Amino acid sequence: MNQQALSAFIWSVADLLRGDYKQADYGKVILPFTVLRRLDCVLEPTKEAVLAEHAAKTAQGMNPEPFVLRKAGQTFYNTSKLDMRKLMGDQDNIAQNLFAYIQAFSPDVRDVFERFEFAVQVDRLAKAGLLYQVTEKFARIDLHPSKVDNHQMGLVFEELIRKFAELSNETAGEHFTPREVIRLMVNLLFVEDDAILSKPGVVRTIYDPTAGTGGMLSVAGEHLVEHNDKASLVMYGQELNPESYAICKADMLIKGQDVANIVFGNTLSDDGHPHEKFDYMLSNPPFGVEWKKVEKAVRTEHESQGFNGRFGPGLPRVSDGSLLFLMHLLSKMRPAVDGGSRFGIVLNGSPLFTGGAGSGESEIRRYVLENDLVEAIVALPTDMFYNTGISTYVWVLSNRKPAHRKGKVQLIDASSFWRKMRKSLGSKRKEMGDDDIATVTKLFGGFHAAKLATVLDADGNETARRVVLEGEQSPGAPEGGKVRLAPLSLVFPNEAFGYRTITVERPLRDDRGRIVLGERGKNKGKPQADSALRDTENVPLSEDVVAYFRREVLPHAGDAWIDHEKTRVGYEIPFNRHFYVFEPPRPLAEIDADLKQVTDRILTMIRELSA
Incomplete structure (x- = not known):
C-alpha cells in the first residue's frame, strides 16, 4: 500500500468520528491509534517469544526487562497477551482491555500515549459507542515495516498532521x-x-x-x-x-x-x-x-x-x-x-x-x-x-x-x-x-563561484539552462536569441558584510546664523551639534572612514564633522542586492513604434464607431 492510499485509508476513520467529534479534534484519535497499530505490528513477529521469556524470568524471580527486550529485538516491548486483533474478540470490554494493553508496554511507550492524552480519547470514544468500530478499523491495516518502511511511515504521519492542522x-x-x-x-x-x-x-x-x-x-x-x-x-x-x-x-x-x-x-x-x-x-x-x-x-x-x-x-x-x-x-x-x-x-x-x-x-x-x-x-x-x-x-x-x-x-x-x-x-x-x-x-x-546561463530563443522563450562555473565558457546564443547570465554562487570575505555607522554632526546656529560654541566641559569652545541636522552614514569596513567622509560628505556639507564616540560596527548580509541583475529597458525608438501601433489601432476603431 503506497503512502497516499494508506493516508486515505486512515483518513477514512474520520467518517466514523463525524458528528461526535469536531473536525479539529480528529487528529486526537487518529494519530495515537496509528502509532498504536504501528507498534503493534512491529512487535507481532516476536510476540509469543516475548510472552514466554517474560513468564519464565518472572517465575525465576529475575527482572525480566533486559531479557524481554532482547527477545523483542526492539528498544520497547509489550507483555500483554492481547494485541489489536485479539481486542476485537471482546466487544463489551474493549475499553478496559485497551487500557490493559497500553499499560503492558514498556515505560517509554506509555509516555508516548500519555502525551497524546490517549486515555481521555478512549473514554470519549467509549461513551459515544465508537471505540470498537475505530479499533476494528485500525486492526485491519498492516503497518509492519516489511509492508510500510520507516521512511514511508514518516511521510504518512506528516500527511496526517498537515491535514489536521489545516482543519483546525x-x-x-x-x-x-x-x-x-x-x-x-x-x-x-x-x-x-x-x-x-x-x-x-x-x-x-x-x-x-x-x-x-x-x-x-x-x-x-x-x-x-x-x-x-x-x-x-x-x-x-x-x-x-x-x-x-x-x-x-x-x-x-x-x-x-x-x-x-x-x-x-x-x-x-x-x-x-x-x-x-x-x-x-x-x-x-x-x-x-x-x-x-x-x-x-x-x-x-x-x-x-x-x-x-x-x-x-x-x-x-x-x-x-x-x-x-x-x-x-x-x-x-x-x-x-x-x-x-x-x-x-x-x-x-x-x-x-x-x-x-x-x-x-x-x-x-x-x-x-x-x-x-x-x-x-x-x-x-x-x-x-x-x-x-x-x-x-x-x-x-x-x-x-x-x-x-x-x-x-x-x-x-x-x-x-x-x-x-x-x-x-x-x-x-x-x-x-x-x-x-x-x-x-x-x-x-x-x-565554486558560478553563474546561471539561461538560453532564450528569438521570441524570448527559455530553451535551456546551464550552470557555468568560474572559468568555463558560457553557451552560445541561438540565431535571433540571446543568453542571459545571472550570478548563482558568489564567494565573499567575511568583512564584506561589515560596516561602520558614523554619526555626522552639523553646527548649531543662533538667530543670526552664527555658530553656537560650547561653554563648559570637554566641548568648551567647540561648535555645538544641532540634533535636527544630525545624520548617519554606513561606511564599509574595507573603506577608510576619513577618506569616505571627505569624498561623500564634505563636498555637500563643508561644516560637518564626525562624532567618533558614536561610531558603531554593524553587519548585514544583503543577499538579494548581490544577486540583482539590471536589465536595461528596450530602446526608446522601439517603445515609440509600439505606442504608435497601438495608437493607430485605437484611432481606427474610433473612426469605425463614428462612421
Whole structure:
C-alpha cells in the first residue's frame, strides 16, 4: 500500500468520528491509534517469544526487562497477551482491555500515549459507542515495516498532521519540514565529510532542537546508512508540541534509537541537553514567532551568564526568536580541538539584515562572521513550505572550516531551482527535484563561484539552462536569441558584510546664523551639534572612514564633522542586492513604434464607431 492510499485509508476513520467529534479534534484519535497499530505490528513477529521469556524470568524471580527486550529485538516491548486483533474478540470490554494493553508496554511507550492524552480519547470514544468500530478499523491495516518502511511511515504521519492542522487552522509547518529541504540540508552537512563518514564503524551524533515528528533526524539517518551501512548516527532532539513529540519518540523507538535523547519541553527556556555537544545539527525553527513567553528566562541567561550561556552575542527583537535558535545551536558545537561541528538552520529573510549597527540582530551576525563560523547561505525557492510562501534561507555554520573556506562566506541563489507540484499542499506549490539538490550540493561541496546561463530563443522563450562555473565558457546564443547570465554562487570575505555607522554632526546656529560654541566641559569652545541636522552614514569596513567622509560628505556639507564616540560596527548580509541583475529597458525608438501601433489601432476603431 503506497503512502497516499494508506493516508486515505486512515483518513477514512474520520467518517466514523463525524458528528461526535469536531473536525479539529480528529487528529486526537487518529494519530495515537496509528502509532498504536504501528507498534503493534512491529512487535507481532516476536510476540509469543516475548510472552514466554517474560513468564519464565518472572517465575525465576529475575527482572525480566533486559531479557524481554532482547527477545523483542526492539528498544520497547509489550507483555500483554492481547494485541489489536485479539481486542476485537471482546466487544463489551474493549475499553478496559485497551487500557490493559497500553499499560503492558514498556515505560517509554506509555509516555508516548500519555502525551497524546490517549486515555481521555478512549473514554470519549467509549461513551459515544465508537471505540470498537475505530479499533476494528485500525486492526485491519498492516503497518509492519516489511509492508510500510520507516521512511514511508514518516511521510504518512506528516500527511496526517498537515491535514489536521489545516482543519483546525493551525500551522502545519510548525510540525515538520518538506523532505526535499531536509535532503538538501543533510547533503550540505555531510558532503565535506565523505572520507570520514565512509569509515567502517564510524559513530556520529546529530541534534535537532525543534524536532517536530523527527523528520530531519530520520532523513539524516537514512542518508548516512545509504552512504555507509556500517556507520551509526546517534540522534538527539527536543520538541515542544506534545503530539509531535509523541510521534517523534515512537518513531525513534522503532528505529532503535535511545529515546531518552528525545526530550519534551521548550528549548529556549528549558534546555533538555544542557551539557551535550554534537557533531551535526539541523533545525527549522518557527518563522517570525515572538518569544515573549520565554523572555524572562532568556534575558536572565543573557545577562547573568553572558558568553558562558547560550545567548552571549545579543538578543533579537521579541517579535522574532529564530536567531535565538541559531545561538542555541552555536552553544552545542563540539570544540574544534575535539573535531568541531557543522549545522544547518532554516531562517526567513529577516535575520539577514534586520537591525542596525549595535542592535541584537547585528551583534549576532557580527559574532558569527568575525569568528568565521558561516560557511554558506543558500536561498530556497518561495512557496516551499506548507505554512508560508515567503523567501527562506538555509544557513550552514561550522567551527571546522576547511582551509580553502577560512575567512570566506559562500552565497548560493537556488531560488530558481524548483518544479511545480501537481497538487498544492497548503502554501507549498513548489518542490526541489533531485537534480536541483545535486546542483546546489555540488556548488557548495566544490566551493565554486558560478553563474546561471539561461538560453532564450528569438521570441524570448527559455530553451535551456546551464550552470557555468568560474572559468568555463558560457553557451552560445541561438540565431535571433540571446543568453542571459545571472550570478548563482558568489564567494565573499567575511568583512564584506561589515560596516561602520558614523554619526555626522552639523553646527548649531543662533538667530543670526552664527555658530553656537560650547561653554563648559570637554566641548568648551567647540561648535555645538544641532540634533535636527544630525545624520548617519554606513561606511564599509574595507573603506577608510576619513577618506569616505571627505569624498561623500564634505563636498555637500563643508561644516560637518564626525562624532567618533558614536561610531558603531554593524553587519548585514544583503543577499538579494548581490544577486540583482539590471536589465536595461528596450530602446526608446522601439517603445515609440509600439505606442504608435497601438495608437493607430485605437484611432481606427474610433473612426469605425463614428462612421
